[in-house]
Amino acid sequence: MxxxxxxxxxxxxxxxxxxxxxxxxxxxxxxxxxxxxxxxxxxxxxxxxxxxxxxxxxxxxxxxxxxxKPDVKRGNLTPQEQFLILELHSKWGNRWSKIAQHLPGRTDNEIKNYWRTRVQQQARHLKVDANSAAFRNVIRCYWMPSLLQKMGTQVQNETSQRQALTMPEQNSDSEQCGNSYVSWSESMNNISKVSEFAEYQTTPFSVFGNNGCNTLASKDCYSYDNTTSFCDVETLNLAATSALAEGFPDPIGNCHLADNDWVSDGFADHGLWSMGELWELKSFQ
DNA sequence: AAGAACCCCAACCGCTGAGAG
DNA sequence: CCTCTCAGCGGTTGGGGTTCT
CATH class of the missing domain: 1.10.10.60 (Homeodomain-like)
Known part of the structure; x- marks a missing residue:
C-alpha cells in the first residue's frame, strides 16, 4: 500500500x-x-x-x-456463520479457505479478518493466548453457547410462522449423537435446517442441559437468564474474565461438575467440542 | 471541536504446489 | 528431472471510518 x-x-x-x-x-x-x-x-x-x-x-x-463476484455476501456475519467459524476453526485451525468453503458467499479473507478482529481481539482483552486451552474454553463455554442462544431466538422467530415440523435430515457422514445423527455443518449451510433443528430442540440451550458447560460456568460467574442475551462482547468479556480469574489456568478443573465429571473428561481429551459432541452431551443426560 | 486511539477490512506480500514445456 | 508460470493460501499492512477523551 x-x-x-x-x-x-x-x-x-x-x-x-x-x-x-x-x-x-x-x-x-x-x-x-x-x-x-x-x-x-x-x-x-x-x-x-x-x-x-x-x-x-x-x-x-x-x-x-x-x-x-456476484455471489459474494456483504455485511455482518450471522450468528450461524460465526458459530460455524468457531466450530470449524477448532477443527482445522487457520485453514481459512477450507472454512470459507462451508460458508457460502463468504471469502477466506473475510473469515480471516473476523478471526483476527473479533476472536483474537477477545483473547487480547482477556490477556490470554488465542490458541490457549483457557481461551478455547471461553469460546466453548461462553461464546458458542451465546451464539446458539442468538440463533435460537432468531430461529424461534422464524419458525413461529411456520407450521411444518420436521426432524433434522439424517446424514451418512455425520457424527453420532445418541439416537440421532446430525451433521451440524451441513445444517448450518441451510438456514431452514437450522430452523428445524431449533424447533426440534425447543430451546438451543437445552443442548447443555442442567449439567452443561455453560450452566456449570454460570455457577461461578453469572446465571443464565433467558430474557437477557449475553452475546454482546462486554458481557462475554465480564463472564470470561471472571472465569479466567477463577482459575482457568486449569480449565479442566474449572469446568468440573459437582455431580458429574464428564466435562472434565471432555476437556482433557478434546479441543473445542464439535456440535456433534454437544448433541452427545444432550443425549447423555 | 479536535486530536488520539481504536477498529474494520481491502489489498498487498511471500510462499507453496500444480502443471506445462 | 528442471525451470517457469500461474493459482491459491495464509499472514500482514495501513487507510479510512468510528469512538473515546
Missing part, C-alpha cells in the same frame, strides 16, 4: 508503464466485471492484459473473488 502512494508521486509516463496498486476504481471494477462476464474467470495475468487493466493478475483475481 505504501508503494502505491510512492507510485503516485512518479511522473505520469512512468506511471503508465507501471502496474497500478491500491484501491480499485469504479472504472477498473467495471472493466473487470465486463471481461469476466464475457470470458469467464481464470488466466488472471492474461485477463489483466486483455481487459486493459494495469493490474497484476493476482490483484485482479483477489478483487474478483473477494469483492466483485
Amino acid at each position: 505504501s508503494s502505491l502512494r510512492k507510485n503516485s508521486t512518479n511522473s505520469s509516463e512512468d506511471e503508465a508503464e507501471k502496474l497500478r496498486r491500491g484501491p480499485w476504481t469504479l472504472e477498473e471494477d467495471s472493466l473487470l466485471i465486463r471481461y469476466v462476464d464475457r470470458h469467464g474467470e481464470g488466466r488472471w495475468n492474461l485477463l489483466a492484459k486483455r481487459a486493459g487493466l494495469r493490474r497484476t493478475g493476482k490483484s485482479c483475481r483477489l478483487r474478483w473473488l473477494n469483492y466483485l
Whole structure:
C-alpha cells in the first residue's frame, strides 16, 4: 500500500508503464466485471492484459473473488456463520479457505479478518493466548453457547410462522449423537435446517442441559437468564474474565461438575467440542 | 471541536504446489 | 528431472471510518 502512494508521486509516463496498486476504481471494477462476464474467470495475468487493466493478475483475481463476484455476501456475519467459524476453526485451525468453503458467499479473507478482529481481539482483552486451552474454553463455554442462544431466538422467530415440523435430515457422514445423527455443518449451510433443528430442540440451550458447560460456568460467574442475551462482547468479556480469574489456568478443573465429571473428561481429551459432541452431551443426560 | 486511539477490512506480500514445456 | 508460470493460501499492512477523551 505504501508503494502505491510512492507510485503516485512518479511522473505520469512512468506511471503508465507501471502496474497500478491500491484501491480499485469504479472504472477498473467495471472493466473487470465486463471481461469476466464475457470470458469467464481464470488466466488472471492474461485477463489483466486483455481487459486493459494495469493490474497484476493476482490483484485482479483477489478483487474478483473477494469483492466483485456476484455471489459474494456483504455485511455482518450471522450468528450461524460465526458459530460455524468457531466450530470449524477448532477443527482445522487457520485453514481459512477450507472454512470459507462451508460458508457460502463468504471469502477466506473475510473469515480471516473476523478471526483476527473479533476472536483474537477477545483473547487480547482477556490477556490470554488465542490458541490457549483457557481461551478455547471461553469460546466453548461462553461464546458458542451465546451464539446458539442468538440463533435460537432468531430461529424461534422464524419458525413461529411456520407450521411444518420436521426432524433434522439424517446424514451418512455425520457424527453420532445418541439416537440421532446430525451433521451440524451441513445444517448450518441451510438456514431452514437450522430452523428445524431449533424447533426440534425447543430451546438451543437445552443442548447443555442442567449439567452443561455453560450452566456449570454460570455457577461461578453469572446465571443464565433467558430474557437477557449475553452475546454482546462486554458481557462475554465480564463472564470470561471472571472465569479466567477463577482459575482457568486449569480449565479442566474449572469446568468440573459437582455431580458429574464428564466435562472434565471432555476437556482433557478434546479441543473445542464439535456440535456433534454437544448433541452427545444432550443425549447423555 | 479536535486530536488520539481504536477498529474494520481491502489489498498487498511471500510462499507453496500444480502443471506445462 | 528442471525451470517457469500461474493459482491459491495464509499472514500482514495501513487507510479510512468510528469512538473515546
